[in-house]
Amino acid sequence: MIKEDTLKKVLYIDLSKKKFWIEERDDLFSQFIGGTGVAIKLLHENCKYDTDPLSSDNPIIISIGPLNGLFPIASKTVALFKSPHTGNLGESHAGGRSAIAIRMAGYGAIVIKGKSERPCYIAIHGDRVYFKDATTLWGLEEGVSAASLIRRQESGAGLRTIMRIGPAGEKMITYACVTLETYRHFGRLGLGAVFGSKNLKAVVVSGKRDLKVNDFKGYKECYSNLLKQLAESDKMKKYHELGTPANVMPLSFSKGIPMKNLTISELEGLENISGESFAEKHLGRRVACSHCPVACIHLGALRKPYEDEPYFYRTVYLSYDYELIYALGTMLGVASPEGVLRLIEVVEDMGLDAISTGVVLAWSTEAFEKGLINEKMTEGVIPQWGDVDAYSQLINKIVFSEGEFFKDLGKGIDYASSKYGGKEFALTYGKNEMPGYHTGYGAHIGYLFGARHSHLDSAGYAIDKEAMIKSFDEEQFAEKIITEEYWRQILSSLVICFFGREIYTPQIILQCLKLTGFDLDEKRLTEIGKEIYAEKYRFKIKCGFDVDNIELPQRIFELPSGTGKLNKDFAEKIIGKLKEKIKSLL
Amino acid sequence: MFRFEIITCYNLSMPVFVKDANKCVGCLICMFACGRAHLATGLESSCIKVRSQGGISRGFSVFVCRGCEDPPCARVCPEDALVVRKGGGVLLKEDKCTGCGHCVKACILDAIGWNNGKNKPVICIQCGECAKSCHYKVLEYKRT
Numbered sequence: 001m002i003k004e005d006t007l008k009k010v011l012y013i014d015l016s017k018k019k020f021w022i023e024e025r026d027d028l029f030s031q032f033i034g035g036t037g038v039a040i041k042l043l044h045e046n047c048k049y050d051t052d053p054l055s056s057d058n059p060i061i062i063s064i065g066p067l068n069g070l071f072p073i074a075s076k077t078v079a080l081f082k083s084p085h086t087g088n089l090g091e092s093h094a095g096g097r098s099a100i101a102i103r104m105a106g107y108g109a110i111v112i113k114g115k116s117e118r119p120c121y122i123a124i125h126g127d128r129v130y131f132k133d134a135t136t137l138w139g140l141e142e143g144v145s146a147a148s149l150i151r152r153q154e155s156g157a158g159l160r161t162i163m164r165i166g167p168a169g170e171k172m173i174t175y176a177c178v179t180l181e182t183y184r185h186f187g188r189l190g191l192g193a194v195f196g197s198k199n200l201k202a203v204v205v206s207g208k209r210d211l212k213v214n215d216f217k218g219y220k221e222c223y224s225n226l227l228k229q230l231a232e233s234d235k236m237k238k239y240h241e242l243g244t245p246a247n248v249m250p251l252s253f254s255k256g257i258p259m260k261n262l263t264i265s266e267l268e269g270l271e272n273i274s275g276e277s278f279a280e281k282h283l284g285r286r287v288a289c290s291h292c293p294v295a296c297i298h299l300g301a302l303r304k305p306y307e308d309e310p311y312f313y314r315t316v317y318l319s320y321d322y323e324l325i326y327a328l329g330t331m332l333g334v335a336s337p338e339g340v341l342r343l344i345e346v347v348e349d350m351g352l353d354a355i356s357t358g359v360v361l362a363w364s365t366e367a368f369e370k371g372l373i374n375e376k377m378t379e380g381v382i383p384q385w386g387d388v389d390a391y392s393q394l395i396n397k398i399v400f401s402e403g404e405f406f407k408d409l410g411k412g413i414d415y416a417s418s419k420y421g422g423k424e425f426a427l428t429y430g431k432n433e434m435p436g437y438h439t440g441y442g443a444h445i446g447y448l449f450g451a452r453h454s455h456l457d458s459a460g461y462a463i464d465k466e467a468m469i470k471s472f473d474e475e476q477f478a479e480k481i482i483t484e485e486y487w488r489q490i491l492s493s494l495v496i497c498f499f500g501r502e503i504y505t506p507q508i509i510l511q512c513l514k515l516t517g518f519d520l521d522e523k524r525l526t527e528i529g530k531e532i533y534a535e536k537y538r539f540k541i542k543c544g545f546d547v548d549n550i551e552l553p554q555r556i557f558e559l560p561s562g563t564g565k566l567n568k569d570f571a572e573k574i575i576g577k578l579k580e581k582i583k584s585l586l
Numbered sequence: 587m588f589r590f591e592i593i594t595c596y597n598l599s600m601p602v603f604v605k606d607a608n609k610c611v612g613c614l615i616c617m618f619a620c621g622r623a624h625l626a627t628g629l630e631s632s633c634i635k636v637r638s639q640g641g642i643s644r645g646f647s648v649f650v651c652r653g654c655e656d657p658p659c660a661r662v663c664p665e666d667a668l669v670v671r672k673g674g675g676v677l678l679k680e681d682k683c684t685g686c687g688h689c690v691k692a693c694i695l696d697a698i699g700w701n702n703g704k705n706k707p708v709i710c711i712q713c714g715e716c717a718k719s720c721h722y723k724v725l726e727y728k729r730t
Contacts, residue, residue, distance in 0.1 A: 070627055100614070104629055148641065158637035159629065182642050208702065210621065210628035222624060227615070230723050267730065287611035287642055294720045295611035299643065317643035 002212045002517035007066055007108035010042070013122060013129065015198055016114030017057060020129045025108075025516040034065025034108055035495035035534040036091065039080040040539060043089075046111055049542040053084035053190075054197040055170055056115035056186065062102070062203075063110070065494040066516040067366060068291075069103035069211055069217075072227050073500035074186050078492055083173040083189040084197075085412055086425040086431040087355070088543040089188040089536055090455055095289030096181035098161040098205070099495060100546035101412060104570060105207030112200070121164075121202035123154055126209075129410050132363065138170060139186055141347065146201060147182065156206025159290075165192045166351020167181075169401045171195045173410040175356035175433070179348070183297055183319035185290065187353045188454055189432065213515045226503065228292050235502040239296040243286075244322035244338040245275030252330075253491035254468075256439040256562030259330045260385055261362035261425060262555050274324050282337050284317055289497070301353040313376055318344045326357025326436030332365070333385030346395045356412060359433035360398070361391050363413040367422045377405035424554040429453045429547070440464035440563035441574055441586040444556055449547075449578050451536040464563050474570065478577035482533075489532040534585040541586065547579050601674070601712045602650050605726040610646040613617075613638055619719035620699075624708060633699030633708040634716045648724060651675060651697040651710030659698060669714065676714035678709040 001007060008029045013020045020307035028038045036076045039061045047057040060081050067074035075100040083090030089469065105126050112122070114250065116131070118123045119138040123130040132153070137146040147162050154160065161180055168176035169192030176192025177185045186192075213219040230236055238246045248270070251257040254266040271277060284301030288294065299317040306312040306356060318341050328343040346466070347354045365383040367373045375382060379401060397406045416424035428436035437443040442463030443455065450457025459479045466472075472480070488498070494512075495502050504512075506522050508539035514518055520528075542545075552575075557566050621658045624631040635649040653674030660668040660676045667682035668689060685705040690698045699708030714727030 067630075072618075100629075151641075158635055187633045208629050210626040210630040210703070213627055216625070216627075219627065223622070227719065242666050285645060289614075290609040291618060293613050293615050295613060295722075297611075509636070 001011065001026065001066065001069070002214065004212050005066070006106040006209070007064075007103075008033060009107050010109045010111060011107045011124065011129070012112045013112045013355065014523060015108065015112065015116040015131075015200060017118070017272055017471060018131045020118075029066075029108055030492050030518075031528075033246055033490070033493040033528065034068075035078045035493035036065050036080070036489055037064075037493035038109055039063040039078050040532060040535045042109060042111055043080045043082075044539060045181050045533065046113065047082055049539075052195060053082040053087065053090070056113075056198065056205075058082045058194055058197070060110070060112040060191070060194055060198075061109060063495075064099045064102050064108060065143075066518065067370055067494040067512055068099040070213065070516060071223065072230055073292045073294065073503070074494055075099050075292040076492070076495040076497050078495055079178075079186045079191050081191055084172070084193045084353065085190040087428075088540045088545045089451055090191065090194070091536075092178075092186040092188050093456070093495070094163075094184050094186045094193050095292070095497060096161055097159065097290045098163065098180050098184075098185035100158075100290035101159060101161040101205040104159060106209060107569070110205075112198070113195065114201070118200050119199045121150065121200065121204065123204045124203065124206070125154075125156060125395060127205040138199050139167070142492065145258055146228075147179075150202055150204060153421050154206070155202050156204070157413045159208060160204055162202055162207035165195045165200075165350065167373050168351045169193055169196040170201075171399055171410070173352060173399060175353040175360075176351055177353045179351055183287065183394055184308055185297070185353070188355065189452060190353075192351055199468055214517060215515060219515050222515060224506075225440065226508070227293065229503045231499065233503060236294055236499070239294050239499050242275035242279050243296050243298040245298070245325055246277055246322060247322045248325055249276070249481065250273045250437070251437070254439070254562040255560055256437055256464075257326055257330050258427075258434065258436060260333045261331065261366045262357075262427065262438060262559050263366070265559060266480055267330055267333065268333055268557050270330065272335055272338055275322075278325075278337055282320075282341065284315075292497060294574070300337070300341050301347065309552045316345060318348065320344060323371065323436050326352045327355045328391075331358045331362045331436075332391060334388055335386070339386075339388040343391055343395070346392045350395060351400045352395070352399070355434040355435055357395060357398070359427055360409055360413050360416075361394060363417065363422065363426055364394065364409065366425055367420060368415075370396075370422065371496065373405065375514045377403070379406075380402055385524040427553050428557060429552070430550055437461040438559070438561045439463075440467055440561050441477055441571055442467065442481060442565065444566070445477070445571065445574050446485075446577070448550060449481070449582065450482075450485060451533065451540065457488065458482070459498075464561075466561055474573035474577050477574045478581060482578060482581050486526065486529040486533050489529040493528075493532065530585065538583055538586060545581055589687040601648070601653055602714055602717050602725055602727050603640075603652060603692065604648045604650060606724060607648050608645060608720045610648055610724045611722060612638065612642065612646045615721070616648070616672065616716035618724065619715045621671050623711060623713045623715040630703060631708055632699050633697060633710050635696060635699070644659075649696045650716060652695060653710070653712055658692040662692040664688065667711075668708065668709070673710045673712075676709060679708065680706060683704070685708070
């Protein structure tokens with residue numbers, strides 16, 4: 001790392017004592033680069049393994065890496081915490097303005113500890129840190145946005161990030177998200193609930209500075225090359241044009257997109273919620289994260305009439321993506337773009353993770369059909385495939401109802417199905433709800449063993465795509481899953497958006513790292529990736545995660561996947577290989 | 587000499603202008619390009635600004651120097667540190683500048699940046715790097 005680089009600064013904030021201090025951690029950054037690598041070390045340091053995730057002892061680690069602020073599409077921030085949803089490692093990534101704001105404020109990581117006595121928000125403007133009262137921002141009624149109030153109070157317009165929670169975070173729903181810049185999220189694993197448990201409504205970060213590189217001329221050349229590739233390469237075209245929803249139709253042809261809780265493979269009217277259809281009828285604007293020219297964020301315009309006032313409408317802009325079309329569309333049998341956008345609006349207003357919410361509703365619908373739950377429990381709302389009104393009401397009730405059933409749903413379907421039954425069709429992996437790919441062994445086993453039980457851990461769907469034309473044995477599947485996850489530890493330590501992964505080859509990454517003062521070679525890089533992954537697994541296991549005691553949901557073996565019907569024995573063989581590999585790391 | 591004549595003939599100003607801010611995606615690539623044009627990495631030495639119009643759903647505004655022919659920033663400078671450029675815009679004589687900030691206030695476009703480290707303004711050098719780096723043709727660079 002370059003000597004003057006502020007990346008090494010870790011800002012500690014104690015909400016209980018309203019104190020903050022800075023520690024310089026060259027040791028961590030020079031060894032583990034930044035982002036997820038540094039964050040997992042800080043989590044080990046700051047979180048006792050038996051900590052209750054919703055207690056004041058659970059720290060929030062927010063970190064960035066050396067490439068942020070220097071190279072295009074290095075636009076992501078990593079958050080690590082103990083997850084209230086799974087009880088072990090919580091990890092979530094977000095873009096927006098966050099990474100650049102933290103870099104410009106002069107930090108590599110922020111560690112938030114303790115609990116505020118009253119609702120508060122933190123404002124970090126460069127080296128100044130303020131604890132601000134947020135009692136008036138807590139429990140806001142619909143129509144008033146905490147973020148717009150904070151925007152008026154704080155400086156740094158244009159360069160700041162405002163990370164905030166909604167009602168779901170305040171109520172500590174275990175899959176509450178943290179929203180940034182209206183449209184980006186620390187979505188999965190419940191960081192929103194951890195904010196809520198600390199009486200922390202928001203974190204604002206801003207700053208402005210110049211950074212150092214080793215060779216300015218070389219830097220400019222490297223930068224222009226990257227910018228050109230990001231603009232012109234076919235590898236980025238998908239994200240440029242239709243965005244991630246470009247996947248809806250191809251995945252539906254191969255039966256890889258889950259529908260109605262994985263009970264069917266065809267949904268009437270699916271083409272209406274394709275990327276093409278959204279773009280044609282609803283795409284209102286495209287926006288980007290800071291320092292990313294791709295602008296993959298697609299905002300759909302939803303025109304809504306006022307029921308009691310003729311000729312009065314409001315138009316809201318909602319960010320749609322493949323995962324949302326899956327979770328709030330196909331998974332619920334909703335095949336109209338307006339329906340999907342309406343559900344996205346409710347999920348955004350509540351501040352929930354869209355994937356978990358969709359899968360929770362899908363499980364509830366099937367559980368209701370099977371008579372495991374009844375109308376009394378659901379307080380008169382009947383969950384039915386395709387019924388957008390009912391689903392909107394249910395989402396509201398998950399957050400606001402005091403009823404026992406909804407309190408249970410607010411803990412996810414691993415919890416709910418252990419109480420009400422229906423485990424065999426509860427699509428969860430290590431207690432986290434399923435992402436939108438029923439493509440084959442790679443995807444499902446990737447979710448099960450990924451450090452954060454996400455499709456982003458090892459992108460198993462890409463391995464399944466390969467498996468459509470090549471045949472892999474159990475060893476090859478296991479090796480591909482784990483190798484991809486090692487490599488992604490590097491990308492998320494830098495921190496590059498995974499969408500840029502094909503542009504950022506190991507050679508380019510080494511070149512960028514050299515310019516920022518990290519002299520590494522490819523072998524060392526791979527070793528660091530492996531070590532970060534091992535550190536994550538060490539954390540998980542110390543928190544009670546048992547690799548010998550997790551299994552795939554029964555349902556996935558019943559409906560043919562994108563690569564045909566899955567065989568349980570073969571899945572077990574891959575799992576066996578993966579377990580061996582993980583155990584040998586520890 | 588020849589160059590001077592062209593400038594006077596065609597009355598060149600506004601080498602960079604905002605062609606269509608509605609196409610701005612808020613990526614800030616232009617701000618980083620501006621920093622590099624000022625021989626820096628980061629945003630402290632950047633003068634172009636991009637801000638949301640009160641929330642990202644409403645889109646963005648871009649604030650960039652239009653290279654005025656009779657620039658108010660130069661007129662208010664008590665130290666004569668801003669010299670009017672041939673063809674529009676100003677040049678900063680850093681050694682003369684005391685960091686009073688009058689120029690920033692005089693620019694109604696909000697197109698002058700501020701370098702806190704140096705305590706001096708960041709002035710557009712009319713290089714067009716911002717426009718050249720914009721993928722979405724929000725900015726146009728005109729130089730004949």
